[in-house]
Amino acid sequence: MASRLQVSIGQHGERGRKPVNQDFHGSCVPRDRQLAVKGVALAVADGISSSDVSQVASETAVASLLEDYYCTSDAWSVKTSVERVLAATNAWLYAQTRQSQGRYDKDRGYVCTLSALVVKSNTAHLFHVGDTRIYRVHRDVLEQLTTDHRVSLAPGQSYLARALGVDAHLEIDYRSEPVEPGDLFMLASDGVYEHVGAADVQRALADGADLDAAARLLVARALENGSLDNLTVQLVRIDSLQDHAADELVQKMAALPFPPQFAPRAEFDGYRILRTLHGSSRSHLYLALDLDSGQSVAIKAPSIDLQGDPVYVERFLMEEWIARRIDSPHVVKPAPAGRPRSSIYLVTEYIEGATLAQKMRDRGRPGLDAVRRIVDQVAKGLRAFHRLEMLHQDIRPENIMIDAAGTVKLIDFGAASVAGVREMAPGAPAATLAGAALYAAPEYFLGEPGTVQSDVFSLGVLTYQLLTGHLPYDVRIPQAKSRAAQRKLAYTPARDHDAGIPAWVDEALRKAVRIDPHARYRDAAEFVFDLHHPNRAFLQRTRAPLIERSPVTFWKSVAFALLLMLLLDLALRR
Template sequence: MSSRLTLAIGQHTERGHKIVNQDFHGSCVPREPQLSVKGVALAVADGIGSSAVSQVASETAVAYFLEDYYCTSDAWSVRTSVERVLAATNAWLYSQTQQSQGRYDKDRGYVCTFSALVIKSNTAHLFHVGDTRIYRVHRGTLEQLTTDHRVSIAPGQSYLARAMGVDAHLEIDYRSEPLEPGDLFMLASDGVHEHVAAADVQRALADGADLDEAARLLVARALSNGSTDNLTVQLVRIESLQDHGADELLQKMAALPFPPQFEPRAQFDGYRILRTLHGSSRSHLYLALDLASGQSVAIKAPSIDLRDDPVYVERFLMEEWIARRIDSPHVVKPVLQDRPRSSMYLVTEYIEGTTLAQLVRDRGRPGLDAVRRIVDQVAKGLRAFHRLEMLHQDIRPENVMLDGTGTVKLIDFGAASVAGVREMAPDAPATTLAGAALYAAPEYFLGEPGTVQSDVFSLGILTYQLLTGHLPYDVRIPQAKSRAAQRKLKYTPARDHDAAIPAWVDAALRKAVRIDPHERYQDAAEFVYDLHHPNRAFQQSARPPLIERSPVTFWKTIAFALLLALLIDLALRR
């Protein structure tokens, strides 16, 4: 397998017998680093013949896609990036349709069909709406990978059920396919695919033909077979696939040597070490002075004992990659530097404060209002991760910093997961647990990948511990490594540890740390809201028994029931 993704592309379009070519197509093969993190993109769009402006729609759809896709976050998955770009493009086309004759007749609006192919790492990502098509070609055989959104109402009569620009909401078909060297894909408008057969494709591609020439031959064959529509073909052949371990974004730093254990007053790369902030078997954290700016910074150096652990090295290097892409007051910020590095280390802002773990040790458990203030900010930091399709995966008191103003910041991204990076190796084994086991969601112990709900679980555990000093399942979750064992786990109500905790708050905690991720909050903001506002559903389900709410009424009721039972007994004896 090559260290780079290489491919050949051929494409051709003609207006055919029509006056205007309402098809539009394009492709983009970016340079590194975007080739690795975003891949190669191709698209074809076909305007509808009844509209005089649909060629504008097809050109806009393709041009916006090829430009805006590469402007989306590197952390996003291909699917998220493309779907958001197409949704925005569709919104623009729909607004133009609403301001044109298409407002009353969609067949005259800014409408087009659209198919796109993104090739990233060793996976092909397909997106489709309408009746353009994507095929996989193998030995001259065409395997149709997309389904036409066209409804037949009578012989020779049909209409598009879906297209871009028709409606404010766009429903896009998506599928992904694993790649192998030699795979060939064809994107075609209906002016071509309705008039060529597998034999035509086989002849066009015979003897390793040039793909541009093959595309011209297919268009010519469709015309000779009676096509009266516009005609567009794109062909792409995979020459070699990228090696998963050859990410050029990290290679430069990975080639650097591990730094020595620094001593106070040591100087390197324009920094002076002031003192050690923290040391462990996995990393060392130092307070340092940037001699050029006079700014205090924190320098994190990897443990030299782990230099032969490739997983550890990759996670260490990813920390800065992640930090550079998150902009939140509740996430530690990297210090950007233009000086060359002599060794492997990370530089971040210095937070003058303490970890949440140390704060609890020094001052004891905070009250409910203080916990809410802390959890609110932790949740905001988490949502900054989630918006970029990242998971922190290691929320615990040691990774939450509070500065002198009470601002909370998340630190340590060594366990973080990034969708856009993760999909570069789709065949990799299931994610191993990288964070602290006592705060990790149960699904990690089943070998399943994390989700937003996994981070919500960790946030719930953190909140429960701050309020009670205990864990809701004690230490049993890491030991439950099967679904049967996890079903036996029982939540210990927070009120069992502290009766002053409102029942509805306890119910919110219970939902946040459900064993089944589908039963948890779907977003950290929902959990935070329920910590502040009594949820009626919780109030009803978690209503204290009568003996707790009104002991006098309870005992009066018991006495009355006993008296009634006695009278009935006496009556029966007579």
């Protein structure tokens, strides 16, 4: 496999026998870093003939996709990136439709169909709305990969069921296909595919014709076969695939040696080591002075004993890549980039404070209000990850720092998962448990990939521990490695450890740490809200028994019931 993605593209479009070309097409093959993290993109759009402005819609749809896709976060998956770009484009087109003649007749608005193909790593991502098509070209057949969104009313009569610019809501077909060198795809408008077949495509590709020439031949063949519509065809051949690499920063750092164990007063790369902050078998953390700025920084160095572990090395290298893409006051910040390095290490801001684990050891369990303040900030840090389609996957007291002002920051991204990076190694194992087992969601122990709900589970466990000093399932989660075993796990109510915890707070904790991820909160913010505000559903289920709400009333009721029973017994004896 080559070190970079290489493709050959041929494309051609013309108005044919129509006065205006309402089709539009385009492609983008970026350079260097963006080629690795974003891949190659192609798109074809087809306007509807009943509209005088649909060519504007076609051009806007293709141009916006090819430009804006490459401006989305590197951490996002291709699916998220393209769908968000298309949703924004659809919103603009729909707004224009509402302000035009299409307000009363959508067939005259800013409407078009679109098919797009993004090739990243060794996967082709297909997006489709309407009746343009994407094919995989085999030797003797065209394999149609998209489904037309056209409804037939009668022979010769049909209408588009879906298109850009028709409605405020856009439903997009998506599928992904593994690719290999030599694979060939064709994108075409109906003016072409309704008038050419597999034999025509093979003849156009024969004799080593370049793909631009083949595209022109296919358009000419469709015209010869009687096409009366606009004609557009794109051909893309996969010449070679790239090796898995997230970013040039990671590639450059991977070529560096592991550093030695630094001693106090040692100087390197413009830093002076002041003292060791923490050491383990996996990494060493130092307090250092930046000799240029005079600022204190934290330097994390990998353990030289693990330099032969490729998974560990990749996770360590990814920590800085992740840190540079998150901007949140509740996530530790990396040092400014640009300084040359002589070895592999990570430099971040120095947080003057203590970990949550240290705080818990020194001060014991905090009260409910203090727990809320901590959890609120942890959730904000988590949501900064989730907005970029990242999962922290290692939420625990040791990975939470609290500074002197009470600001909470997430640290240590060695277990983090990034959707956009996972796409670059689709053949890798589905899931590996990289964080602390006692805080990890049950699905990890079944070999399933993590989700936002997995981080919510860890946040729920952390909150439960802060309030009670215990874990909601004790230490049984890591031992339950089958669905049958997990179904037997029972949540221990937080009120069993501390009766002062409100019943509705206990129910919020219960929901956050459900064994089934689909039964948990879908977002950390929902959990935080229920920690502050009594959920009506919880109040209905958790109304305390009378003996707890009013012991005097309870015992008076018992005494009265006993008196009635005694009087009834005496009456029966007479």
